[in-house]
Structures are given as C-alpha cells and as structure tokens.
Amino acid sequence: MPTTVPAHGNDAAGRLTELADVTASDSALRRFLHGLPGVDAVGLEARAASLGTRSIKTTAKAYAIDLAISMIDLTTLEGADTPGKVRALAAKAVNPDPTDRTSPRTAAVCVYPDMVATAKAALTGTDVKVASVATAFPAGRAALPVKLADTRDAIAAGADEIDMVIDRGAFLAGRYMDVFEEIRAVKAECGDKARLKVIFETGELSTYDNIRRASWIGMLAGADFIKTSTGKVAVNATPSNTLLMLEAVRDFRALTGVQVGVKPAGGIRTTKDAIKFLVLVNETVGEEWLDNHWFRFGASSLLNDLLMQRQKLSTGRYSGPDYVTVD
Amino acid sequence: MSFTYAPAPESRSVVDIAPSYGLFIDGEFTEATGGKVFKTVSPSSEEVLSEVAHGSAEDVDRAVKAARKAFEKWSALPGSERAKYLFRIARIIQERSRELAVLETLDNGKPIKETRDADLPLVAAHFFYYAGWADKLDHAGYGANPRPLGVAGQVIPWNFPLLMLAWKIAPALATGNTVVLKPAETTPLSALFFADICRQAGLPKGVVNIVTGDGTTGAALVAHEGVNKVAFTGSTAVGKAIARTVAGSDKKLTLELGGKGANIVFDDAPIDQAVEGIVQGIFFNQGQVCCAGSRLLVQESIQDELLDSLKRRLSTLRLGDPLDKNTDIGAINSAEQLARITELADSGEAEGAERWAPACELPEAGYWFAPTLFTNVTQAHRIAREEIFGPVLSVLSFRTPAEAVAKANNSQYGLSAGIWTEKGSRMLAVASKLRAGVVWANTFNKFDPTSPFGGFKESGFGREGGRHGLEAYLDV
Numbered sequence: 001m002p003t004t005v006p007a008h009g010n011d012a013a014g015r016l017t018e019l020a021d022v023t024a025s026d027s028a029l030r031r032f033l034h035g036l037p038g039v040d041a042v043g044l045e046a047r048a049a050s051l052g053t054r055s056i057k058t059t060a061k062a063y064a065i066d067l068a069i070s071m072i073d074l075t076t077l078e079g080a081d082t083p084g085k086v087r088a089l090a091a092k093a094v095n096p097d098p099t100d101r102t103s104p105r106t107a108a109v110c111v112y113p114d115m116v117a118t119a120k121a122a123l124t125g126t127d128v129k130v131a132s133v134a135t136a137f138p139a140g141r142a143a144l145p146v147k148l149a150d151t152r153d154a155i156a157a158g159a160d161e162i163d164m165v166i167d168r169g170a171f172l173a174g175r176y177m178d179v180f181e182e183i184r185a186v187k188a189e190c191g192d193k194a195r196l197k198v199i200f201e202t203g204e205l206s207t208y209d210n211i212r213r214a215s216w217i218g219m220l221a222g223a224d225f226i227k228t229s230t231g232k233v234a235v236n237a238t239p240s241n242t243l244l245m246l247e248a249v250r251d252f253r254a255l256t257g258v259q260v261g262v263k264p265a266g267g268i269r270t271t272k273d274a275i276k277f278l279v280l281v282n283e284t285v286g287e288e289w290l291d292n293h294w295f296r297f298g299a300s301s302l303l304n305d306l307l308m309q310r311q312k313l314s315t316g317r318y319s320g321p322d323y324v325t326v327d
Numbered sequence: 328m329s330f331t332y333a334p335a336p337e338s339r340s341v342v343d344i345a346p347s348y349g350l351f352i353d354g355e356f357t358e359a360t361g362g363k364v365f366k367t368v369s370p371s372s373e374e375v376l377s378e379v380a381h382g383s384a385e386d387v388d389r390a391v392k393a394a395r396k397a398f399e400k401w402s403a404l405p406g407s408e409r410a411k412y413l414f415r416i417a418r419i420i421q422e423r424s425r426e427l428a429v430l431e432t433l434d435n436g437k438p439i440k441e442t443r444d445a446d447l448p449l450v451a452a453h454f455f456y457y458a459g460w461a462d463k464l465d466h467a468g469y470g471a472n473p474r475p476l477g478v479a480g481q482v483i484p485w486n487f488p489l490l491m492l493a494w495k496i497a498p499a500l501a502t503g504n505t506v507v508l509k510p511a512e513t514t515p516l517s518a519l520f521f522a523d524i525c526r527q528a529g530l531p532k533g534v535v536n537i538v539t540g541d542g543t544t545g546a547a548l549v550a551h552e553g554v555n556k557v558a559f560t561g562s563t564a565v566g567k568a569i570a571r572t573v574a575g576s577d578k579k580l581t582l583e584l585g586g587k588g589a590n591i592v593f594d595d596a597p598i599d600q601a602v603e604g605i606v607q608g609i610f611f612n613q614g615q616v617c618c619a620g621s622r623l624l625v626q627e628s629i630q631d632e633l634l635d636s637l638k639r640r641l642s643t644l645r646l647g648d649p650l651d652k653n654t655d656i657g658a659i660n661s662a663e664q665l666a667r668i669t670e671l672a673d674s675g676e677a678e679g680a681e682r683w684a685p686a687c688e689l690p691e692a693g694y695w696f697a698p699t700l701f702t703n704v705t706q707a708h709r710i711a712r713e714e715i716f717g718p719v720l721s722v723l724s725f726r727t728p729a730e731a732v733a734k735a736n737n738s739q740y741g742l743s744a745g746i747w748t749e750k751g752s753r754m755l756a757v758a759s760k761l762r763a764g765v766v767w768a769n770t771f772n773k774f775d776p777t778s779p780f781g782g783f784k785e786s787g788f789g790r791e792g793g794r795h796g797l798e799a800y801l802d803v
Contacts (some may be wrong), residue, residue: 059333
C-alpha cells in the first residue's frame with residue numbers, strides 16, 4: 001500500500017497524476033467508474049444496520065460524545081440568516097456548553113458566502129474553522145463562472161473550507177467528465193487556501209452504485225472531503241450511504257495513498273445517531289479517520305442533544321432543553 | 328486515543344436457572360429412573376449451570392406412552408384449536424425472548440447478539456408460521472383431511488438448540504402429531520424452559536415430552552416401537568446409524584445432516600457485501616452451522632483483492648464474553664468440539680494449506696477458537712472435504728463458471744451454497760446447476776420459516792420449513 005498523504009497538498013496532486021489515464025477522456029472515465037464493484041443494496045443496508053446495534057456505554061460513550069462535538073460543522077443555511085444569528089452560532093461553536101467550559105469546540109461553523117466575513121470576525125483567534133457553501137448551493141444550477149466567483153468570494157472573505165455541490169443533472173445524464181472538470185476547477189480556485197468538500201446530494205443520485213461512482217469522481221478530482229448531502233432534500237445522510245462513502249475513501253487510499261475525509265450532513269439529530277456513525281467510521285476505516293480533520297458532521301440541532309447527554313454523563317441526571325442554548 | 332468499546336454485558340438476572348431439572352413427561356417434571364444426572368456447563372466459562380436428568384430407555388418408554396395417550400385427543404382436535412395453542416406458544420416465546428436469549432447464550436456459548444437478533448425471532452416466527460397451517464391442511468396439496476402419523480421422536484443438535492426444537496415441534500403439533508424430543512447433551516436447558524412454556528400455554532399433557540440425556544437416550548428414542556416418525560438433525564455418522572435402526576420398520580424418517588457449503592464469488596461480485604456474506608457464512612455461530620459456507624470459491628482474477636478485504640474485516644471481529652452485546656464471536660460449544668476443530672485445522676497445515684488468523688486474544692477459561700482461514704487449499708485436502716463445524720474457512724479458487732460449479736458440487740454433501748455476482752443471468756444459470764438444498768444469491772445464512780430447508784446426498788433427506796415441511800409429519 002502506498003504511504004498516506006492528505007488530499008490537501010502537492011503530494012496528493014502528484015499521486016493523482018498517476019491516475020491521469022483514468023480521467024484522460026470521457027470514455028476512459030466512464031469505463032473506470034462502471035468497472036468499480038457494484039453495490040448490493042440489501043447487503044449494504046444490513047451491514048449498516050448491524051453496526052447500528054453496537055452498544056456504546058459509559059467511558060466509550062463519553063469519548064464518543066466529545067469526539068462527535070469536536071467533529072460538528074455547526075451549520076446555519078437559511079434565507080433568514082442575519083449577522084446576529086451567525087455571531088450567536090460562532091459563540092456557541094467556541095463555547096458549546098455555557099455551564100461546562102470543558103466541552104470541546106466544534107470543528108467549524110458553516111454558513112453562506114455572504115456570512116463568511118461575519119463568522120470569520122467572530123472566530124478570529126480560535127481554532128474553529130469557517131466553512132462556506134458555494135457553487136450556487138444547494139441546487140448548483142448556475143454557470144461555471146458564477147460558481148467559481150461564488151467560491152472566490154467566500155475564500156476572499158476568509159473561508160477555510162468550501163462545501164461545493166456537484167452538478168447532479170450532468171451526473172445523471174452520464175456526463176461524468178463535466179462533473180469531474182467542474183470539481184477540478186473549484187479545487188483550483190481553492191488552491192492551498194481552503195480545503196474542499198464535495199457534496200453529492202446522495203438523495204438525488206438515488207442508487208448506491210451512483211454514490212460510489214460520484215465518490216470516485218470527487219476523489220479523483222481532488223476533493224479533501226466527500227459529503228453526502230445539502231440537508232435541503234428529503235433524504236440526506238444515512239448510515240448506509242455514509243458506510244458506502246467510507247468504503248470509497250478506504251479503497252481510494254489503498255490505491256493512491258491519498259487520504260480523503262467524509263462528511264455526512266443532514267438528518268443526524270441525536271447522540272444515538274451520531275454514535276452509530278462513529279461506530280461506522282471505527283469499524284470501516286479505523287482510528288485514522290476518528291479525528292475532525294477527517295470526519296465531520298454537518299448538523300445544527302445535534303449539538304444540543306450531545307450536550308444534554310454529556311451533562312447526563314457528568315452529573316448523572318438529565319438536564320433538559322433549558323440548560324442548553326437556543327440559537 | 329482510540330475508540331474502545333466499554334463492556335456492555337446483557338444482564339444474567341433476567342433468567343433464573345434451577346440447580347437441577349427433571350424430564351418433562353406427561354406434563355410433569357420427573358426424575359430419571361435410577362436417578363442418573365449429568366451437568367451442563369457454560370462453554371464460555373466452564374461454569375456448571377445446572378444438573379439435568381439423564382433419561383434411560385425406560386424413561387423414553389414412559390414418554391412415548393404419554394405421547395401415544397395424548398395423541399388420540401390431540402389429533403382429533405380441529406386444526407383451528409391446535410392453532411390456538413401454537414399461537415399462544417409463539418406469543419409466550421416473544422414475551423420471554425430476552426430471558427430465553429440469555430439462557431441460550433449461557434448454555435450454548437453463542438453471542439447474545441445472535442440469540443437476540445436471530446435465534447429467538449426465528450423461533451417465534453416458526454411457531455407463528457405453522458400455527459397458521461394447522462387449520463389449512465386441506466389446502467396444503469395432500470388431498471382432503473391429511474392424517475398425522477402419531478408419535479414423533481425427535482433428536483436435535485446443540486448448535487441452535489431452541490431453533491431446532493421449533494423446526495421440529497411446530498410442524499409436528501400443527502399437523503396433529505405428539506412429540507418426544509431429546510435435546511443435545513450439551514444444551515438441554517432451553518428445551519426444558521420450553522417445557523415450562525408448554526405448561527404456561529396450557530398445552531394438554533403428553534403432547535410435548537422432553538427427555539434429556541446423551542446419545543444412548545437418543546438411540547433408545549429412535550428405536551422405540553411406539554414411535555411413528557423419526558426426525559433428526561445432527562452429524563452424518565449418527566444420521567446413518569439412525570437410518571440403519573429404522574430400516575425395515577414403518578417409521579417415517581427425515582434427516583438433516585452435515586454440509587460443506589461452497590460460497591462462490593465471481594469477479595463481478597459486490598465485493599464489500601460479499602466479504603460480509605463470507606463472514607456471515609462461516610463465522611455466524613462460530614461456524615457451528617450445518618449449512619455454513621465453509622468453502623470459499625473465489626474467481627482467480629479477484630482472489631488477492633478479496634482476501635485482503637476479508638482479512639481486514641476479520642481483524643475487526645470481536646471475540647469474547649458471549650453476553651457482551653458487542654461480541655461477534657462467542658465460545659465453541661464443548662471441549663470435544665474444540666478438539667475436533669483443532670485436529671482438522673492442524674491437518675490443514677500439515678497437508679500444506681496456509682493458515683491465517685487475525686491477532687486475537689482468547690479467554691483463558693472456556694472453549695475458544697480464533698476465526699481462521701486457509702489459503703492454498705485444494706480439493707484433496709481434508710479441510711476442503713470434511714465438515715469442520717467451526718470458525719475455519721477453506722479458500723479455493725476457480726477460473727471459469729463451469730469450474731466453480733464442478734468444484735462446488737464435488738462434495739459428499741449438498742446442503743447449501745452461495746453465489747455472489749451482480750449479473751442476474753449468471754446467478755440463475757449457476758444456481759440451477761448446484762446440487763444443494765439451499766442456494767443463496769448475494770446473501771448467506773438467511774432463514775425464514777416459509778422457506779423449505781434440507782439436503783442432497785449425505786446432507787440428508789426430507790425438508791423442514793414451508794409447506795414442504797408439513798409432508799414429513801403427514802401420512803401422505
């Protein structure tokens with residue numbers, strides 16, 4: 001197995017050129033993607049469900065809760081977002097539990113591009129990152145120059161991470177090369193200034209085979225993270241699609257040595273759910289991914305549930321929603 | 328820091344095991360004639376769980392007579408009335424499933440995850456399923472009003488004690504037979520708890536009788552003149568002895584014996600799910616499954632890739648305390664079985680196959696065997712031909728579908744097989760050529776009461792489960 005390098009950096013670029021023949025033409029890319037092993041949906045879902053029965057208690061639960069908090073991209077992506085809302089969220093990211101300052105910080109705050117400057121100002125001096133969605137999120141229905149300008153704006157305003165959406169229309173029409181080229185262009189825009197998360201909107205890709213192919217397109221194009229969904233459609237992150245994407249980053253690293261992160265987003269609301277995802281990470285790719293550099297949760301309400309469970313573990317009783325902050 | 332799972336043991340307090348148990352004959356627990364007893368131990372700790380009566384030939388005779396006496400009224404009941412008892416038993420099993428799961432795990436050594444999520448739900452489902460048949464026998468395809476046989480003598484193995492009991496008792500009662508059942512020597516407890524469930528359900532006396540004991544007890548049962556039907560699940564050697572015993576009598580016989588199932592993985596298989604299926608095929612219940620996928624036949628072009636994935640997956644299996652909810656691999660059922668697995672695995676090495684097992688610490692007390700796989704296995708090796716009945720996988724390769732079929736069928740057994748491919752036409756073409764009672768496609772070790780189960784060749788004859796399962800208990 002080749003030595004491991006992160007997807008973000010020059011080493012990775014070198015590794016990817018070794019696979020240049022795969023992405024040399026539309027037909028080569030199609031042959032490669034359709035040559036990936038198929039996914040048996042029943043088997044995949046059975047495996048995800050069986051890992052969901054792991055019983056995580058006491059010390060293991062405490063560890064998992066703190067790890068989950070540290071992996072959250074605390075997110076607000078509403079048309080109604082205001083600078084005040086973003087500043088409140090930033091403050092919460094830095095001090096999630098006002099009654100217990102030992103709580104870990106979240107990994108990042110995730111906002112729309114026009115809120116990046118506000119978030120950045122609120123988080124300066126902390127290690128909490130600013131992530132910005134871009135490329136005409138969530139539909140991605142805009143021309144490439146618009147998407148690139150969107151990305152450029154966010155980075156100029158101080159974004160450390162860019163969450164882009166792929167062109168699902170192009171993907172479903174079989175124009176894989178267009179999807180690949182677009183991700184590459186956004187990656188070039190990010191350069192060494194920002195890490196790139198590539199959102200597939202798995203609910204719209206609809207089949208597991210498609211999710212595996214999209215994962216490989218994203219990784220071949222230089223994604224630092226592959227991310228399930230926007231949180232704006234009916235089906236978002238599920239244990240099954242996240243398990244499949246974990247298998248994809250595992251296989252990609254085995255082939256190229258390049259390590260890529262995974263971010264399930266949308267629909268993960270309880271501690272119990274979050275722990276199930278951490279078990280998936282632990283038993284599929286192992287502890288090298290059990291770090292917020294390699295695994296994130298795109299979530300907002302999840303944080304309060306984690307905090308309430310954390311308080312329960314430390315005090316022995318349930319506190320209730322008035323003991324965590326409403327944002 | 329790594330994500331280490333804290334112990335998560337299921338509580339033992341939900342089950343109350345008595346220090347001793349008698350035989351269940353004619354609705355009462357009674358001592359064995361002569362008062363002989365034997366101990367049953369927990370294979371994961373060697374702790375003695377209870378003392379159980381050792382049934383003699385006289386006890387078997389008492390039980391058969393009780394069953395004969397009960398048969399008259401039981402068989403005369405309308406099917407809908409028999410169904411009520413079966414539905415009641417099924418519901419009590421569901422209500423007591425946690426208790427029974429813990430009990431089964433203690434007595435057998437298998438992980439609580441399996442007794443809780445596989446054994447017990449299937450046991451209840453089997454009773455529910457055959458309860459539904461009891462008043463529909465006219466429509467089962469055997470003509471109007473098919474008649475029961477009489478007294479069924481049933482001998483079951485230790486690998487799925489309660490599930491095998493369900494497979495035997497549910498169809499027998501639904502069709503109007505009465506039963507004398509002998510559970511395995513190393514796992515008598517769940518059958519005795521089932522006797523209590525029969526009382527709880529108000530089942531008439533003598534309809535179900537449980538006689539515990541060893542091989543001699545079982546031999547006395549199958550040889551008894553008052554038995555009209557013999558059903559046995561267990562080893563091929565014992566099955567042959569039973570066939571000789573009943574030869575020349577008018578007893579109806581079904582045998583469900585050993586296997587050496589081939590799990591065939593083609594190069595277009597869904598690899599990650601195939602790996603899960605291989606694990607499920609051979610490490611479910613520590614491989615102590617007659618239909619285990621103990622031979623992996625993998626297409627040469629993907630052999631290395633598949634074995635890498637499989638080894639990585641085996642390294643994540645969690646072996647240990649069977650009562651821990653996170654345990655994947657429990658204990659081997661007995662010292663005797665452990666010795667047999669060890670001997671066969673050693674023969675694999677001696678004959679030139681390459682042995683591999685993940686780093687895995689075995690507990691000191693109890694009977695344990697690490698999940699093991701052998702590569703460079705040929706058809707001539709003992710580990711490719713003999714049933715190991717343990718967590719040992721023999722890996723062979725093939726180049727063409729024809730070769731895969733030839734190798735899969737090249738066995739004295741024919742109980743199960745698996746096919747892994749994303750190509751439907753290949754799946755159907757290969758399945759039709761395999762000489763095995765069950766062929767799973769893109770899955771393995773999936774059971775359902777509606778599906779008939781049974782063997783070809785030395786894996787036995789007769790079918791259990793489904794509509795086919797009724798035939799073994801009807802005079803047709």
